[in-house]
Amino acid sequence: MRLRKRLASIGLNVLAWLLSLVVLIPFVVIVLNSFKSDAEAKVLKLTLPEKFIFENYKIVYEQGHLGGSFFNSLLHSGASSLLLVFVVAFSAFTLSRNHSRLSKFLYFFLILGITLPLNYIPLMEVMKSMGMINSHVGMILLYTAMGIPISLFITYAFVSNIPKELDEAAIMDGCNGIKLFLRIIVPLLTSVLVTVFVLNFLSVWNEFTAPLYMLNTVEMWPMTLAVYNFFGQFSAQWNLVSADIVLTSLPVLIVFLIGQKYIVGGLTSGAVKG
Amino acid sequence: MNANKIYPWYFSSGAIALYLLFIVAPALLGIYYSFTDWNSYSSEKNFIGLEHFRTILAGDPTYLLFIKNTVLFTLVTSIAKTVLGLFLALLLVSGVKAANLHRMIIFSPQVLSFLIVGLVFKSLLDPNNGFVNVTLRSMGLDVLAQNWLGSLTWAMPSIMAVDTWKGMGYIMVLFIAGLLAIPRDYYEAASIDGAGFGQKLFRITIPMLMPTITIATVLNITYGLRVFDAVYVLTNGGPGNATDVINTAVYSSFAKGYWGLGSALSTILFVIMAILSFFIIRLMNRKVEY
Numbered sequence: 380m381r382l383r384k385r386l387a388s389i390g391l392n393v394l395a396w397l398l399s400l401v402v403l404i405p406f407v408v409i410v411l412n413s414f415k416s417d418a419e420a421k422v423l424k425l426t427l428p429e430k431f432i433f434e435n436y437k438i439v440y441e442q443g444h445l446g447g448s449f450f451n452s453l454l455h456s457g458a459s460s461l462l463l464v465f466v467v468a469f470s471a472f473t474l475s476r477n478h479s480r481l482s483k484f485l486y487f488f489l490i491l492g493i494t495l496p497l498n499y500i501p502l503m504e505v506m507k508s509m510g511m512i513n514s515h516v517g518m519i520l521l522y523t524a525m526g527i528p529i530s531l532f533i534t535y536a537f538v539s540n541i542p543k544e545l546d547e548a549a550i551m552d553g554c555n556g557i558k559l560f561l562r563i564i565v566p567l568l569t570s571v572l573v574t575v576f577v578l579n580f581l582s583v584w585n586e587f588t589a590p591l592y593m594l595n596t597v598e599m600w601p602m603t604l605a606v607y608n609f610f611g612q613f614s615a616q617w618n619l620v621s622a623d624i625v626l627t628s629l630p631v632l633i634v635f636l637i638g639q640k641y642i643v644g645g646l647t648s649g650a651v652k653g
Numbered sequence: 654m655n656a657n658k659i660y661p662w663y664f665s666s667g668a669i670a671l672y673l674l675f676i677v678a679p680a681l682l683g684i685y686y687s688f689t690d691w692n693s694y695s696s697e698k699n700f701i702g703l704e705h706f707r708t709i710l711a712g713d714p715t716y717l718l719f720i721k722n723t724v725l726f727t728l729v730t731s732i733a734k735t736v737l738g739l740f741l742a743l744l745l746v747s748g749v750k751a752a753n754l755h756r757m758i759i760f761s762p763q764v765l766s767f768l769i770v771g772l773v774f775k776s777l778l779d780p781n782n783g784f785v786n787v788t789l790r791s792m793g794l795d796v797l798a799q800n801w802l803g804s805l806t807w808a809m810p811s812i813m814a815v816d817t818w819k820g821m822g823y824i825m826v827l828f829i830a831g832l833l834a835i836p837r838d839y840y841e842a843a844s845i846d847g848a849g850f851g852q853k854l855f856r857i858t859i860p861m862l863m864p865t866i867t868i869a870t871v872l873n874i875t876y877g878l879r880v881f882d883a884v885y886v887l888t889n890g891g892p893g894n895a896t897d898v899i900n901t902a903v904y905s906s907f908a909k910g911y912w913g914l915g916s917a918l919s920t921i922l923f924v925i926m927a928i929l930s931f932f933i934i935r936l937m938n939r940k941v942e943y
Contacts, residue, residue, distance in 0.1 A: 395749045399758045423784040470665035477660035494875045494930040498683035498919045524675035556659045585766030587882050603768045635764040647830040
């Protein structure tokens with residue numbers, strides 16, 4: 380009986396590693412190939428490079444518009460996430476505390492956007508009429524709007540769990556709405572606001588469809604479009620394409636490793652008993 | 654205490670304004686454009702009624718293929734991600750070593766953009782020198798080597814497989830959270846009564862996980878119906894139109910300048926999603942009692 384249990388445990392561990400390898404191997408192949416010579420990378424194999432060639436990364440950086448597009452991605456992700464945290468904190472607080480019919484309706488209306496698809500063709504028209512095509516401001520506002528539904532959903536539930544007695548006490552002490560919000564509520568919301576920031580940062584960083592429709596000058600491109608374009612030009616040179624993929628994924632993986640707790644927490648909230 | 658004074662609704666006006674301008678206005682405008690012949694060749698937008706919808710639903714059969722592909726993609730990936738996600742979650746809570754490390758590895762593709770994942774697999778699935786075929790040939794399994802993304806038979810299943818590979822980690826994480834919330838005493842009581850693994854799984858685990866399964870299904874379906882990046886990057890709808898879905902068709906009608914027709918395709922998707930959303934939002938707000 381004990382032997383059987385040990386064998387089962389070993390079997391499960393082996394199985395877990397096999398499944399992890401299924402996820403890891405594609406990335407390992409790409410990382411290894413990013414250091415190979417052009418000729419060696421012609422065939423994608425899981426072998427160590429004969430000689431590690433770091434030159435690939437330099438070529439990719441210089442020819443892939445990576446510097447400028449890195450800055451664009453950082454600007455779009457950072458600015459829209461900050462703005463999002465502001466507007467969502469304010470609206471989650473008021474909509475969840477004010478139990479009027481209007482606020483209930485507004486909440487449902489806003490979170491409806493979690494599932495509804497964005498209609499890009501008329502969106503272009505709307506943005507054009509405001510002069511926001513090919514503009515950083517336009518992209519930042521668009522990304523903020525896109526992030527509102529899911530972020531509000533996460534934050535709203537969180538505000539509801541803050542006891543209302545706190546508000547009453549603060550008001551007795553002479554706080555008005557704004558003071559109450561800034562001094563009492565915001566500090567209690569810090570962790571969920573970090574979650575909202577990190578989740579939105581990642582999703583904007585990964586966004587491909589919106590820039591495809593809205594940005595048609597190279598100078599405005601985020602990393603996703605720059606990489607896609609690079610692949611179109613160099614698809615025969617897998618060592619370069621691989622280096623490009625590695626460079627683009629690194630910032631996201633770093634954010635993931637730092638913000639892991641917040642990412643998983645945010646993605647699972649609402650899925651499990653509230 | 655007057656709630657309207659302390660929590661004035663205009664604290665929400667920033668969010669409401671952005672939402673109306675960038676999400677709601679385009680959605681409404683798009684419905685209007687669906688009834689016009691708006692295109693890049695003339696500056697006029699003439700009202701033409703239901704003509705686009707007739708073309709899509711009863712005229713050109715390729716449009717029905719796009720809708721069929723979208724539904725097929727959604728069904729297959731939803732089922733695959735749910736089954737694999739549940740399997741992985743059960744494996745990782747069964748007491749394997751380094752469970753957190755496995756969880757992180759299997760979840761990691763989820764944080765990368767589909768563009769990156771797509772390009773990785775475009776390289777790996779290359780028919781001549783890609784990793785998959787090279788590996789198969791080196792094992793003497795030449796018969797299994799396929800033109801994964803370029804053949805009518807294999808293109809769609811390949812996209813579905815890549816999408817499942819990317820998305821199963823997220824569903825797994827949801828299930829792990831759900832599994833950890835089930836009280837242990839249920840299993841202890843069942844063990845005392847002599848229940849086996851299968852009985853515990855179907856009598857306790859799956860019924861208790863129903864809320865998580867529901868949410869996972871909702872997420873998978875809404876993602877699947879809106880899919881764009883996965884198809885665009887891997888095959889761009891090809892070969893022919895074999896892997897085109899609604900959103901890639903919207904993009905190609907946009908690129909060709911058929912903006913009214915593209916809007917009509919979007920509107921069809923919008924209507925499907927709006928009906929689904931109504932039920933989804935209700936589910937998301939339902940509190941579950943154990």
